[in-house]
Amino acid sequence: MKRYTLAEAEDKLIGLKGTTERDQYEFELKLELIGDMIQMARKERQLTQEQLGKLIGVKKAQISRLENNTSNVTIETILKVFNALDAKVNFNVKMLNKQVSLA
Amino acid sequence: MKRYTLAEAEDKLIGLKGTTERDQYEFELKLELIGDMIQMARKERQLTQEQLGKLIGVKKAQISRLENNTSNVTIETILKVFNALDAKVNFNVKMLNKQVSLA
DNA sequence: CATTAAGTTTACATATATGTATACAATACA
DNA sequence: TGTATTGTATACATATATGTAAACTTAATG
Numbered sequence: 001m002k003r004y005t006l007a008e009a010e011d012k013l014i015g016l017k018g019t020t021e022r023d024q025y026e027f028e029l030k031l032e033l034i035g036d037m038i039q040m041a042r043k044e045r046q047l048t049q050e051q052l053g054k055l056i057g058v059k060k061a062q063i064s065r066l067e068n069n070t071s072n073v074t075i076e077t078i079l080k081v082f083n084a085l086d087a088k089v090n091f092n093v094k095m096l097n098k099q100v101s102l103a
Numbered sequence: 104m105k106r107y108t109l110a111e112a113e114d115k116l117i118g119l120k121g122t123t124e125r126d127q128y129e130f131e132l133k134l135e136l137i138g139d140m141i142q143m144a145r146k147e148r149q150l151t152q153e154q155l156g157k158l159i160g161v162k163k164a165q166i167s168r169l170e171n172n173t174s175n176v177t178i179e180t181i182l183k184v185f186n187a188l189d190a191k192v193n194f195n196v197k198m199l200n201k202q203v204s205l206a
Numbered sequence: 207c208a209t210t211a212a213g214t215t216t217a218c219a220t221a222t223a224t225g226t227a228t229a230c231a232a233t234a235c236a
Numbered sequence: 237t238g239t240a241t242t243g244t245a246t247a248c249a250t251a252t253a254t255g256t257a258a259a260c261t262t263a264a265t266g
Contacts, residue, residue, distance in 0.1 A: 034178055037196050044198055048212060059256060064214055071253055074175045074223075075137055078194075087198045093140050094191045095147055151242060162226060167244055174223055177253075 034078065035069040041085045042067075055084040137181065138172040144188045145170075158187040 042052050042063075049063040065071055066081065082089045145155050145166075152166040168174060169184065185192045 034194065037194065041196055041198060049214095050212075058254080060213070061215080061257085062255065064212095065254090068214080070215090072177045072179045072223095074177050074253065075181075076175045077254080078178075082196060085198070087196050090195050090197070091137065091140065092193050092195075093144055093185060094193070095144060096189055152244095153242075161224080163243075164227085164245080165225065168224090171244080173245090175253095177223070180224080 032069050034073055035067045038063075038078075038081055039067040041082060041087050045085050047085075052081070052084065056080050135172050137176055138170045141166075141181075141184055142170040144185060144190050148188050150188075155184070155187065159183050 042049070045052075047055075048060070049067070050060040053060045053063045066073060066077065078089060145152070148155075150158075151163070152170070153163040156163045156166045169176060169180065181192060
């Protein structure tokens, strides 16, 4: 029985990089992470969605949407959430050769 | 003549952390970085705004707005741009104690 | 099981991010 | 200097992110 690395499995199951399906998948994968990060940070602080909502002034339904990537998210929202959770978000960009990184 | 570290100078000039003014400043600082990162990556690739626009299917005016933080930005837009520039964006979140990091 | 708390889903309103087209400003460069 | 290139600003249309309220689904817990 042949075994695969995750990368191999992804190639096999989702299609090779560069194809539309795969790009779509990678895209959504990254989008999902935002929601996961929000949820992770919230749980780290032992808060319910309702409590977090109160911290930034929105209803719990809104937090649920953010965590489940029901809609796209703006930078402003991301920062608002992580600020409330006393966390620091960093974005960094890796180019093909050089690496550019900003706080 | 007294000298300051950047951190000291920020505290002095903008107000201490936790105050509204300072939070606002930090917030905008981070937002600005997105535009800067986009511009930096574009120039790294030696492209004009118009060329980048063509890559992702928008007019150059739109790229200008993104680079100058004229409006808030969605994750989707960020990824679209950096994908086109063959760059990888990572978001990572540092909590007070533990550090959570995701690709 | 019944009851509460926590999270999700839906329908809807409003603000705003994205997109275009055009005019304008700044820069390079002949 | 004039001309082309590049980037910015403005006015406007459309899609959608954010926000609320209420119903619904799951866990938890007595």
